[in-house]
Structures are given as structure tokens and as C-alpha cells.
Amino acid sequence: MxxxxxxxxxxxxxxxxxxxxxxxxxxxxxxxxxxxxxxxxxxxxxxxxxxxxxxxxxxxxxxxxxxxxxxxxxxxxxxxxxxxxxxxxxxxxxxxxxxxxxxxxxxxxxxxxxxxxxxxxxxxxxxxxxxxxxxxxxxxxxxxxxxxxxxxxxxxxxxxxxxxxxxxxxxxxxxxxxxxxxxxxxxxxxxxxxxxxxxxxxxATLTLAEDLGRAVRLARHEHADPVAAARDLLGGTRLLTGKVIDVERRTSGGFARGQASLEGLGADAGRTLRLNFQNEHLLATRDGEVVATTPDLICVLDTETGEPVTTENMRYGLRVTVIAAPCDPRWTTPAGLALAGPRYFGYDCDHVPLTLA
Amino acid sequence: MxxxxxxxxxxxxxxxxxxxxxxxxxxxxxxxxxxxxxxxxxxxxxxxxxxxxxxxxxxxxxxxxxxxxxxxxxxxxxxxxxxxxxxxxxxxxxxxxxxxxxxxxxxxxxxxxxxxxxxxxxxxxxxxxxxxxxxxxxxxxxxxxxxxxxxxxxxxxxxxxxxxxxxxxxxxxxxxxxxxxxxxxxxxxxxxxxxxxxxxxxxATLTLAEDLGRAVRLARHEHADPVAAARDLLGGTRLLTGKVIDVERRTSGGFARGQASLEGLGADAGRTLRLNFQNEHLLATRDGEVVATTPDLICVLDTETGEPVTTENMRYGLRVTVIAAPCDPRWTTPAGLALAGPRYFGYDCDHVPLTLA
Incomplete structure (x- = not known):
């Protein structure tokens, strides 16, 4: 306790x-x-x-x-x-x-x-x-x-x-x-x-949330990379660092639905990433290829501060880094994917296991 | 009992x-x-x-x-x-x-x-x-x-x-x-x-319904006018005898909404009647004049048999007689009209007291 x-x-x-x-x-x-x-x-x-x-x-x-x-x-x-x-x-x-x-x-x-x-x-x-x-x-x-x-x-x-x-x-x-x-x-x-x-x-996800929030805060205080701190703690991978260039958003059927387009900056210059969301980010498509899907976690963080960016706060010009991290393994069972995999949401693709660096 | x-x-x-x-x-x-x-x-x-x-x-x-x-x-x-x-x-x-x-x-x-x-x-x-x-x-x-x-x-x-x-x-x-x-x-x-x-x-409205149904049935058996039998029992008035010439109907917001147009036959030749409904008939407009409104009863009966015609069964060519009858007096109080009068339903008119013959 x-x-x-x-x-x-x-x-x-x-x-x-x-x-x-x-x-x-x-x-x-x-x-x-x-x-x-x-x-x-x-x-x-x-x-x-x-x-x-x-x-x-x-x-x-x-x-x-x-x-x-x-x-x-x-x-x-x-x-x-x-x-x-x-x-x-x-x-x-x-x-x-x-x-x-x-x-x-x-x-x-x-x-x-x-x-x-x-x-x-x-x-x-x-x-x-x-x-x-x-x-x-x-x-x-x-x-x-x-x-x-x-x-x-x-x-x-x-x-x-x-x-x-x-x-x-x-x-x-x-x-x-x-x-x-x-x-x-x-x-x-x-x-x-x-x-x-x-x-x-x-x-223990309340503890995980607190650890994650602390890791980002401490990295920021120590002038380290807060996004990397989050990614490491989640065992995830970086999909793109760039800026938001377009957001389509509508509130329909009780949900905030839409998509956001990002273009890469720095080492990612020339790359694009599209995020599809229904309240949560559900699909990440990089340079035309699906690289992460629900039920894995697709997280958008402010590149500078590591603060999370919610779908309703996504807007043109934001500098963000998108990371993906594996979900609880029960979600990638056949029953888990039937419940919350990409096809349930109407996307014509299967769950793509993450390529972890 | x-x-x-x-x-x-x-x-x-x-x-x-x-x-x-x-x-x-x-x-x-x-x-x-x-x-x-x-x-x-x-x-x-x-x-x-x-x-x-x-x-x-x-x-x-x-x-x-x-x-x-x-x-x-x-x-x-x-x-x-x-x-x-x-x-x-x-x-x-x-x-x-x-x-x-x-x-x-x-x-x-x-x-x-x-x-x-x-x-x-x-x-x-x-x-x-x-x-x-x-x-x-x-x-x-x-x-x-x-x-x-x-x-x-x-x-x-x-x-x-x-x-x-x-x-x-x-x-x-x-x-x-x-x-x-x-x-x-x-x-x-x-x-x-x-x-x-x-x-x-x-x-006593179950008894009234039974009396009304019996009166219509008996009038039909006796080759009398079943619609007149219903009208008399309800203390109502005949608005038009004619045929249905048009029905617009849609199921929206959980209701059957629409309107029906009738043209007069026999003594009513040359007259028109429009009925507006939301599940129930709410407004009757004869020759351009509102002659009956909710909360009074606007009832459509088969002219020949006296059988009731429901809004979803209204269709082109049906020979019908429309009667109107006074509602329970509690519905024409200010509070009753605020609850179920024509303005509640979006019609730009007040309740029109029935002209009873």
C-alpha cells in the first residue's frame, strides 16, 4: 500500500x-x-x-x-x-x-x-x-x-x-x-x-505512468532527450521526428475521428507519417507503409519537452516525435486483435508487429 | 371489475x-x-x-x-x-x-x-x-x-x-x-x-375504444355509415371525405414523420386537405386553412369500412374520411398546449378550437 x-x-x-x-x-x-x-x-x-x-x-x-x-x-x-x-x-x-x-x-x-x-x-x-x-x-x-x-x-x-x-x-x-x-x-x-x-x-500501470512522467521530467531537467527517456522506458521505437502539416478532425458518433499528416525534420527530412485516430491513434503509415497499428501504442510527444500531445490538441506546425511501443501481449492474441485490432476499426490491414531497434 | x-x-x-x-x-x-x-x-x-x-x-x-x-x-x-x-x-x-x-x-x-x-x-x-x-x-x-x-x-x-x-x-x-x-x-x-x-x-378509455370499435362494426353490418358512427360517439366533426393523392414519409430521429395530401370526392370535390404527422396526425390544413391541430384528435378512417388508417399505412388512392374530435380538456390548458400543442412540434400556429357541427 x-x-x-x-x-x-x-x-x-x-x-x-x-x-x-x-x-x-x-x-x-x-x-x-x-x-x-x-x-x-x-x-x-x-x-x-x-x-x-x-x-x-x-x-x-x-x-x-x-x-x-x-x-x-x-x-x-x-x-x-x-x-x-x-x-x-x-x-x-x-x-x-x-x-x-x-x-x-x-x-x-x-x-x-x-x-x-x-x-x-x-x-x-x-x-x-x-x-x-x-x-x-x-x-x-x-x-x-x-x-x-x-x-x-x-x-x-x-x-x-x-x-x-x-x-x-x-x-x-x-x-x-x-x-x-x-x-x-x-x-x-x-x-x-x-x-x-x-x-x-x-x-501496475499507475506506477508505470508515474515512472514515465518522472523520466520525461527528469530528462528535461537534465537537458537530456525526454522523448528517448519515454521510448526506453516503454521498450518502444521512434517512428518519426517532424512537424504536423495537416489535421482533419470531426466529432462524429460520439468520437473525435480524423487523421494527421506529419513531415520529417532533421534526420527524417523527406519522410512523411500519417496518423489515423478515433479518440486514440490507431494506425501509423510512414512513407506509404503501415509501420504501427492498434493495439500497439502509438504515442505523439512534443519533441522538445516530451509532453504528450492528445489527438484533439494536434495542430499545424507542432514539432512532435511519434513513438510506438508494444501493447500488453493479451491484445495481440487472435481474440485481442478481433476486439481492438486494425480491422475492427475498418482499416484494411492486419496488425503489424513492431520493428524494435 | x-x-x-x-x-x-x-x-x-x-x-x-x-x-x-x-x-x-x-x-x-x-x-x-x-x-x-x-x-x-x-x-x-x-x-x-x-x-x-x-x-x-x-x-x-x-x-x-x-x-x-x-x-x-x-x-x-x-x-x-x-x-x-x-x-x-x-x-x-x-x-x-x-x-x-x-x-x-x-x-x-x-x-x-x-x-x-x-x-x-x-x-x-x-x-x-x-x-x-x-x-x-x-x-x-x-x-x-x-x-x-x-x-x-x-x-x-x-x-x-x-x-x-x-x-x-x-x-x-x-x-x-x-x-x-x-x-x-x-x-x-x-x-x-x-x-x-x-x-x-x-x-374509461379502454371502454371507449371498445364502444367505438363496436359502433363502427355494427354500423357496417347494418349498412349504415361507420364513419358517422365514430364521429358521433367522439363528438367530433368531419373534415373531408376524399382520396389520398400523395404521401411523403421518412423515419428520422426514431419517428415516422411526413405529410399526406388528400383531395375531396363527392360533396368535397375541389377541396384539399393536408395532414402533417410525427407518428400521429398533428395538423390538418383544409383549402389552405388550419382546421384542426394537436392536441385535438385527427383521425383518418377508411370511408367505406370505418377502419382506422395509421400514418404508416397511408398510401396513394386510399378512400378515406378525416374526422377531428376534441381532446381531454386538460390538454387545452396553457400547460397542456405547451407540452403537446402545435408550436411544440414546430408548427407556426396556435391551437385551433374545433368548429363542431
């Missing part, structure tokens, strides 16, 4: 921004929420997966919606507890632990806020090991755990509880309601028992 | 088809469901409003969606009980009575089926005294009763419980989920206590 206080939030948010592969929303917004919650309720106790009792009721709490909307419509901090209480009411038992559904952007921070507000311990791990855009794209789906009952709460006070026949249906129904509720809702769903955490979570 | 058996269904369905003002779905489909339920479970006990105990839990059960979809996607008869059970679970108490939310088309029949299947008595009345397209357009809204918790169930086994801050929000959220669930779901919502029935329901 350890604690997360206000002083850890910057590093966790930075690291989770990188692990969020462009999605999960601007971590700055989530950080404001988590900081305010810790300021009011005190630090959050963090439990390793091994420390959670087998019969624990572990509840992921998150935000659903388009990060482009989140930028303009900040959650108040009350909705996630409303969603949690609505879920507990249908479960008929209280949550014993909070856990992030994904270790990306705002969704790394909202569980910290929810843990502080509810006084429950936070589990060090998440259900993706990165961020994915759709609610069924979680390891629990691979082990037959339902994402429902799924409780949604909006900023107006409306709540919704979905009970679906499949995790794909719960995503479809919740997403359409989410769009109607203003494209930004808080969720509590995908309840795990303590003895399901080993198979249902990627362990 | 009396009973509804299979032998009453034809008259009730016909009468409810007329009271449904073109909406509520083809009553034939609902009749199949109700007949099958009564065949398997026996006749349904009907209670007058006065016979319901003050502390009763009275639950409207209905279908939500576009009648154009209902035509092709028949409910199985199981969904309405699933919705009822999901609602009871969040209420924490069982329903004691079933009641129609509207006395229109399929939604007059589904409560009969639900009453037979659940073994609960059916209350003789409904929350509109006609059919309206949106869930907040019920008398309970006018007396401050929430339509939520609202339970929805689809044909695939998905359920949803909405808890909203207003009846308009519950309609918006449920409608968007309904569209995603296939534009056709079963609902249980707008729970009334026994002592709220007098203000929350139009009384």
Missing part, C-alpha cells in the same frame, strides 16, 4: 497522457479534478493487485465521450460518484475498490478523484494497459466478464443503467445515450471481483 | 386505432400479441379507476419507436415483461396494476398482453386519452409525476433504466437509446400511485 498525493499528479498525468496514445482526453483537465478531490479529501491509498482480497468489488470509474467535447465541458467532479452510486444500487453491494478502466489522459485521473471522494482504495492497474475508444475494448471482455451493469451520469443529473447481452451492445447503447446526454458522461461499469484482477487488468 | 377476452380484442383494437390518430402502430400487430397472451394465460381483469386502491403501484407498459419499424419487427411478447421486471427491480416493489400509457394502436394492446402475462389487473384508462409521439406527453407530466425510472427492453435481451431530471430528458435519452436498439423497444415507466389516477389518467 502506498499513497497518491497532489505532488504525484503531474508525473502520473504526463505518463498517462503518453500511455493514452493521443486519447483519453487532455490529462490537464483530469489533473484539476484529481487535485481538487485530494485537496478536499486527502491522499488516495493505492493497492497492488496482489493486495486486493479475492471477494473485493472493484469498480472502474471513467469518463465516456469525445475528448473534443471534454475540452469545453469540464466534469464537475460529482458525476463520477453519481455513476458509482447508481451502479452500487443495482449491484446491491458497495464498491470496495476503484480502478482506472484505461490508463489514458483524463481516465487515469478521474479514478483518483473518485477514490479520494469515496474514500475507497485505488487499484494500481487498468483494464487496457493504454487507452482505447470503445467500452468493450477491455481485458475483462477477453475473459468473459460483462461490462454491464453500466451506469452513466451526466452533468445535468440524468443517470442511466444499461444491462446488455454483450459488451458490444453495451457500448452501442451507452454511446448513443452519451451523445444525447451531451457527448460527455461519467461511467461506472465492468465490475471485477478481486480474484479476476490478474486476468482482467494490466498490473 | 370486468374481463377482456379474445372476443373483445377486435373492437378494442379498431377503436384504439381510431383514438390513436394515425399513430401508435398498426393495431393488428398488437392484437396478435394480446390474443396470444390471453390464449395462453386466460382473460384479463379490468378495473375502473375508482376500484384501484390508493396505494396501488400502477405501471404503464408500452412500445416505443417508429411504427414504420414495428410493421417489420414484431415484438415477441417477452420484452414488455422484461421491461416491467427491470422497473420493479429499481422501484423495489412489484407492480399491482398495468395501464396503457396511450389508447392508440399497438399501445392499447400491449398492456392487455402484459396484464395477461403478468396476471395483474388492467386499469381502464390511459395517460393521454389518445396517442402522442413523445414520452413526456402524458397527463402525469402536468401533475408533476416523473416518467422515470423508465425501463426499456429490446428484442435482443438488452435492458436500460433511465432516471432523468425532467420528463423531456427521459424522452431524449430513451429515444436515442431506442434508435440504437433497433427503433423498437418495450417500455415500463411513469409509475402512478392509485390515488394519482384521477389526475394522471383519462378514465
Amino acid at each position: 502506498r499513497e497518491i498525493g497532489i505532488e504525484q499528479l503531474d508525473d502520473i498525468a504526463r505518463g498517462a497522457g503518453i500511455l493514452g496514445t493521443g486519447g483519453g482526453g487532455d490529462p490537464y483537465i483530469g489533473k484539476l479534478l484529481a487535485r481538487e478531490a485530494i485537496r478536499r479529501h486527502g491522499p488516495v491509498t493505492v493497492a497492488d493487485i496482489d493486495e486486493v482480497p479475492a471477494d473485493a468489488t472493484v469498480v472502474p470509474v471513467s469518463a465516456m465521450g469525445a475528448p473534443t467535447v471534454l475540452l469545453e465541458k469540464l466534469p464537475s467532479g460529482a458525476e463520477e460518484l453519481t455513476a458509482l452510486r447508481a451502479l452500487e444500487a443495482v449491484l446491491g453491494r458497495p464498491a470496495t475498490h476503484i480502478v482506472p478502466i484505461e490508463i489514458g489522459g483524463v481516465n487515469s485521473m478521474i479514478p483518483i478523484a473518485a477514490a479520494a471522494e469515496s474514500g475507497l482504495p485505488l487499484v494500481d492497474g487498468d483494464a487496457m494497459g493504454r487507452a482505447f475508444p470503445e467500452a468493450q475494448m477491455v481485458l475483462p471482455t477477453l475473459i468473459g466478464v460483462s461490462t454491464t451493469p453500466m451506469a452513466l451520469a451526466d452533468d445535468k443529473g440524468n443517470t442511466l443503467v444499461v444491462d446488455a447481452v454483450s459488451n458490444l451492445w453495451s457500448e452501442r447503447i451507452a454511446r448513443s445515450a452519451c451523445v444525447e446526454m451531451g457527448c460527455q458522461v461519467s461511467c461506472a461499469d465492468t465490475v471485477l471481483r478481486g480474484d479476476q484482477l490478474r486476468d482482467g487488468l494490466v498490473p | 370486468r374481463e377482456i377476452g379474445i372476443e373483445q380484442l377486435d373492437d378494442i383494437a379498431r377503436g384504439a386505432g381510431i383514438l390513436g390518430t394515425g399513430g401508435g402502430g398498426d393495431p393488428y400487430i398488437g392484437k396478435l400479441l394480446a390474443r396470444e397472451a390471453i390464449r395462453r394465460h386466460g382473460p384479463v381483469t379490468v378495473a375502473d379507476i375508482d376500484e384501484v386502491p390508493a396505494d396501488a403501484t400502477v405501471v404503464p407498459v408500452s412500445a416505443m419507436g417508429a411504427p414504420t419499424v414495428l410493421l417489420e419487427k414484431l415484438p415477441s411478447g417477452a420484452e414488455e415483461l422484461t421491461a416491467l421486471r427491470a422497473l420493479e427491480a429499481v422501484l423495489g416493489r412489484p407492480a399491482t396494476h398495468i395501464v396503457p400509457i396511450e389508447i392508440g394502436g399497438v399501445n392499447s394492446m400491449i398492456p392487455i398482453a402484459a396484464a395477461a402475462e403478468s396476471g395483474l389487473p388492467l386499469v381502464d384508462g390511459d395517460a393521454m386519452g389518445r396517442a402522442f409521439p413523445e414520452a413526456q406527453m402524458v397527463l402525469p407530466t402536468l401533475i408533476g409525476v416523473s416518467t422515470t425510472p423508465m425501463a426499456l427492453a429490446d428484442d435482443k435481451g438488452n435492458t436500460l433504466v433511465v432516471d432523468a431530471v425532467s420528463n423531456l430528458w427521459s424522452e431524449r435519452i430513451a429515444r436515442s437509446a431506442c434508435v440504437e436498439m433497433g427503433c423498437q423497444v418495450s417500455c415500463a415507466d411513469t409509475v402512478l400511485r392509485g390515488d394519482q389516477l384521477r389526475d394522471g389518467l383519462v378514465p
Whole structure:
């Protein structure tokens, strides 16, 4: 057991921004929420997966919606507890632990806020090991755990509880309601028992996010290469260093979708890289060749500072470096690829194993 | 207390088809469901409003969606009980009575089926005294009763419980989920206590539907004018006898919307009538003048047989007579008109009191 206080939030948010592969929303917004919650309720106790009792009721709490909307419509901090209480009411038992559904952007921070507000311990791990855009794209789906009952709460006070026949249906129904509720809702769903955490979570990703955020910060302070620090810690590879020359973006079906074009600078002069995204970066095509795909991590970092660049913050002229890093190995199984591989998203290509330097 | 058996269904369905003002779905489909339920479970006990105990839990059960979809996607008869059970679970108490939310088309029949299947008595009345397209357009809204918790169930086994801050929000959220669930779901919502029935329901509308259906049938058998029989029983007026010369129809936002143009025949030769509908007929314009509007009833009947013609069954060449009849007086109060008057639906006109012959 350890604690997360206000002083850890910057590093966790930075690291989770990188692990969020462009999605999960601007971590700055989530950080404001988590900081305010810790300021009011005190630090959050963090439990390793091994420390959670087998019969624990572990509840992921998150935000659903388009990060482009989140930028303009900040959650108040009350909705996630409303969603949690609505879920507990249908479960008929209280949550014993909070856990992030994904270790990306705002969704790394909202569980910290929810843990502080509810006084429950936070589990060090998440259900993706990165961020994915759709609610069924979680390891629990691979082990037959339902994402429902799924409780949604909006900023107006409306709540919704979905009970679906499949995790794909719960995503479809919740997403359409989410769009109607203003494209930004808080969720509590995908309840795990303590003895399901080993198979249902990627362990220690809060710690990884903090390590990553710290490594980038320290490299910057020491005038070393912050992007290289992140790449090394993730065991990844550099795809391109360059600048953003075009971004197409639209908010459709409750997602921020689009693509960004980069041209290389320095050693990469003359090269191009295209990124396709649906909240998260899903496909990287360099000089016409697909070099990285979902479910591997495709991360865009500010070349100078190593700060993560979310898809909704991509804009012309930004100097960025794109790195790719291997996902949790459960995602590259046939079942994992069927759930979150490039073909699910409509790309006409198979998963390309990363060429690691 | 009396009973509804299979032998009453034809008259009730016909009468409810007329009271449904073109909406509520083809009553034939609902009749199949109700007949099958009564065949398997026996006749349904009907209670007058006065016979319901003050502390009763009275639950409207209905279908939500576009009648154009209902035509092709028949409910199985199981969904309405699933919705009822999901609602009871969040209420924490069982329903004691079933009641129609509207006395229109399929939604007059589904409560009969639900009453037979659940073994609960059916209350003789409904929350509109006609059919309206949106869930907040019920008398309970006018007396401050929430339509939520609202339970929805689809044909695939998905359920949803909405808890909203207003009846308009519950309609918006449920409608968007309904569209995603296939534009056709079963609902249980707008729970009334026994002592709220007098203000929350139009009384005896099941009996009215049966009387209306019988009057049309008997007039036809006696070679009298079945349309005149319906008009007289409703205290209404004839707007036009003619034929349908054009129908524009689209299924959008979970509704069947459009307009129909009629030209007069016989004594009405040379006259025209335009009907605008959103599931239900909402506006009748004769020779360029608005002569009847929602919330009054605008009913289209086959001129020859007196059978109701639903909006999705309107087609070129049909010989029909359009009648208009006054709605329950609570709908023409300022609050009633704000909820279901022509301006709510976007028509640039006020409610036109009917000119009764």
C-alpha cells in the first residue's frame, strides 16, 4: 500500500497522457479534478493487485465521450460518484475498490478523484494497459466478464443503467445515450471481483505512468532527450521526428475521428507519417507503409519537452516525435486483435508487429 | 371489475386505432400479441379507476419507436415483461396494476398482453386519452409525476433504466437509446400511485375504444355509415371525405414523420386537405386553412369500412374520411398546449378550437 498525493499528479498525468496514445482526453483537465478531490479529501491509498482480497468489488470509474467535447465541458467532479452510486444500487453491494478502466489522459485521473471522494482504495492497474475508444475494448471482455451493469451520469443529473447481452451492445447503447446526454458522461461499469484482477487488468500501470512522467521530467531537467527517456522506458521505437502539416478532425458518433499528416525534420527530412485516430491513434503509415497499428501504442510527444500531445490538441506546425511501443501481449492474441485490432476499426490491414531497434 | 377476452380484442383494437390518430402502430400487430397472451394465460381483469386502491403501484407498459419499424419487427411478447421486471427491480416493489400509457394502436394492446402475462389487473384508462409521439406527453407530466425510472427492453435481451431530471430528458435519452436498439423497444415507466389516477389518467378509455370499435362494426353490418358512427360517439366533426393523392414519409430521429395530401370526392370535390404527422396526425390544413391541430384528435378512417388508417399505412388512392374530435380538456390548458400543442412540434400556429357541427 502506498499513497497518491497532489505532488504525484503531474508525473502520473504526463505518463498517462503518453500511455493514452493521443486519447483519453487532455490529462490537464483530469489533473484539476484529481487535485481538487485530494485537496478536499486527502491522499488516495493505492493497492497492488496482489493486495486486493479475492471477494473485493472493484469498480472502474471513467469518463465516456469525445475528448473534443471534454475540452469545453469540464466534469464537475460529482458525476463520477453519481455513476458509482447508481451502479452500487443495482449491484446491491458497495464498491470496495476503484480502478482506472484505461490508463489514458483524463481516465487515469478521474479514478483518483473518485477514490479520494469515496474514500475507497485505488487499484494500481487498468483494464487496457493504454487507452482505447470503445467500452468493450477491455481485458475483462477477453475473459468473459460483462461490462454491464453500466451506469452513466451526466452533468445535468440524468443517470442511466444499461444491462446488455454483450459488451458490444453495451457500448452501442451507452454511446448513443452519451451523445444525447451531451457527448460527455461519467461511467461506472465492468465490475471485477478481486480474484479476476490478474486476468482482467494490466498490473501496475499507475506506477508505470508515474515512472514515465518522472523520466520525461527528469530528462528535461537534465537537458537530456525526454522523448528517448519515454521510448526506453516503454521498450518502444521512434517512428518519426517532424512537424504536423495537416489535421482533419470531426466529432462524429460520439468520437473525435480524423487523421494527421506529419513531415520529417532533421534526420527524417523527406519522410512523411500519417496518423489515423478515433479518440486514440490507431494506425501509423510512414512513407506509404503501415509501420504501427492498434493495439500497439502509438504515442505523439512534443519533441522538445516530451509532453504528450492528445489527438484533439494536434495542430499545424507542432514539432512532435511519434513513438510506438508494444501493447500488453493479451491484445495481440487472435481474440485481442478481433476486439481492438486494425480491422475492427475498418482499416484494411492486419496488425503489424513492431520493428524494435 | 370486468374481463377482456379474445372476443373483445377486435373492437378494442379498431377503436384504439381510431383514438390513436394515425399513430401508435398498426393495431393488428398488437392484437396478435394480446390474443396470444390471453390464449395462453386466460382473460384479463379490468378495473375502473375508482376500484384501484390508493396505494396501488400502477405501471404503464408500452412500445416505443417508429411504427414504420414495428410493421417489420414484431415484438415477441417477452420484452414488455422484461421491461416491467427491470422497473420493479429499481422501484423495489412489484407492480399491482398495468395501464396503457396511450389508447392508440399497438399501445392499447400491449398492456392487455402484459396484464395477461403478468396476471395483474388492467386499469381502464390511459395517460393521454389518445396517442402522442413523445414520452413526456402524458397527463402525469402536468401533475408533476416523473416518467422515470423508465425501463426499456429490446428484442435482443438488452435492458436500460433511465432516471432523468425532467420528463423531456427521459424522452431524449430513451429515444436515442431506442434508435440504437433497433427503433423498437418495450417500455415500463411513469409509475402512478392509485390515488394519482384521477389526475394522471383519462378514465374509461379502454371502454371507449371498445364502444367505438363496436359502433363502427355494427354500423357496417347494418349498412349504415361507420364513419358517422365514430364521429358521433367522439363528438367530433368531419373534415373531408376524399382520396389520398400523395404521401411523403421518412423515419428520422426514431419517428415516422411526413405529410399526406388528400383531395375531396363527392360533396368535397375541389377541396384539399393536408395532414402533417410525427407518428400521429398533428395538423390538418383544409383549402389552405388550419382546421384542426394537436392536441385535438385527427383521425383518418377508411370511408367505406370505418377502419382506422395509421400514418404508416397511408398510401396513394386510399378512400378515406378525416374526422377531428376534441381532446381531454386538460390538454387545452396553457400547460397542456405547451407540452403537446402545435408550436411544440414546430408548427407556426396556435391551437385551433374545433368548429363542431
